[in-house]
Amino acid sequence: MPTPHSPAPVASACAAVFTQPPALLLAAGRGERMRPLSDTTPKPLLAVRGQPLLQWHLRALAAAGVRRAVINTAWLGWQIRQRFSSQFSLQALSSKREELSISYSDEEQDFGHALETAGGIARALPLLRAHIFWLAAGDVFAPGFAFSAAAAQRFAASDALAHLWLVPNPAHHPGGDFSLDAEGRVLNLPAASTAPRWTYSTIALLRAELFAAPWCDLAPGNPQGAAAPLAPLLRRAMDAGRVSGELYSGQWADVGTPQRLAALNC
Template sequence: MLPPIAPPLPAAAGIAPPPALLLAAGRGERMRPLTDHTPKPLLAVQGRPLLEWHLHALAQSGVRRVVINTAWLGGQIRRRLTHSWDDFGHFPAPGQGGPLSISYSNEAEDFGHALETAGAIARALPLLAAPVFWLAAGDVYAPQFRFQAQAVQRFAASDALAHLWLVPNPAHHPQGDFGLAGDGRLLHLPASSPLPRYTYSTIALLRAELLAAPWCDIPAGNPQGQAAPLAPLLRRAMDAGRVTGELYSGPWVDVGTPERLAALG
């Protein structure tokens, strides 16, 4: 089990910790039958639901607001976490608060289906109510990742629309996703390029601006529930030189199959 939440790390000068959006709406088809009755982000690794590993790290870093998007079995996530989270195996009564205040973007209830990543982000922007925010998939295990205030400060001072953490390519994704230039810019490489590619960890800092024209054509707040992937937006921004990244070398697993889950214990 994780230790109780320690006092948050100090914020970088003049930069308050931004909110975070945790993606938890997917059906988890490859995880069936485990996900037939349990949403994938609530599957346990070392006795703790995957989603709560991120919540612990966010609270440790001083983040105080989290939005979680839900669709498949989303009611279970809301019942587990209520509207705040205190990391002690129980949750405060309504109104008592906790280290993290949680709100929900309920895609299945609103539209009957999940909205994919870009659609989900566009829908959640009014709840995030911030020009910069953290993004992380709720089914990724990265127990040593820290949502550092210094990274927020560097990102806020740059012209980048997104900053992505990349990882060495796992066995199930040997081709990788993006290249990384020497100046930290990410590259949308053609298949014929000899340059190395790395895998997007699904952890990032984003500007809300990325979800507006000319990068994205989804109306503000995604009132029609348009489903759209994030990769095309990132590629457009990369081609304009406005996506940065860095390599993350800590433990990281995309918990996409029962075998990968079992390997984590």
């Protein structure tokens, strides 16, 4: 029995510490709409405000306490590996170095082509080695987005297969993608619905379970290199009530064309 001078128990507090899940950054696309800039430089390495697009995500992940990232590559992927190598370091305000280890899922080397989003994620899952993970597209600019450990912890405690950040519809995508109800569930409504729709930001928390039956029919690790989109998996999970989401009102841009890139660099 503790005495009045016994130290307070700390085991439960230590057990409650939440470790950030790893991240998968999507960087395999050819970037056809970004040509001719993407003919010689992969789109995630194009500079926005002085640094490569992909580096904005890496900085935010490192600052948020994420310690592992996988980058999937295909078109000119060797340039991405050459630019970031196996580790990204961020000098924190406390003078402590926040380091993020990086590994690569090279779809061009393995199969000669990109595998689309779901195919690429399924292929990268063995490298992620995690039940949940952050996902972000390497051609999206969201400089104020925080990869919050609290958000990841809430997601881990839920039964959702995905948690999506939705954004106001940009001019090039006025119809949006998905609706959001008052309980924070993302809805796959029919085209005739008049409910407001928002655009999927391509930033999410995902559960590896989404890439197995009955949601996905790809073999574990996608050894055949099948190309498959992510939207059908998400829509199946939405229909089952297992996709949550929230609106993100910070700066966000899908940097898909030279004109959008130039606008950000004005």
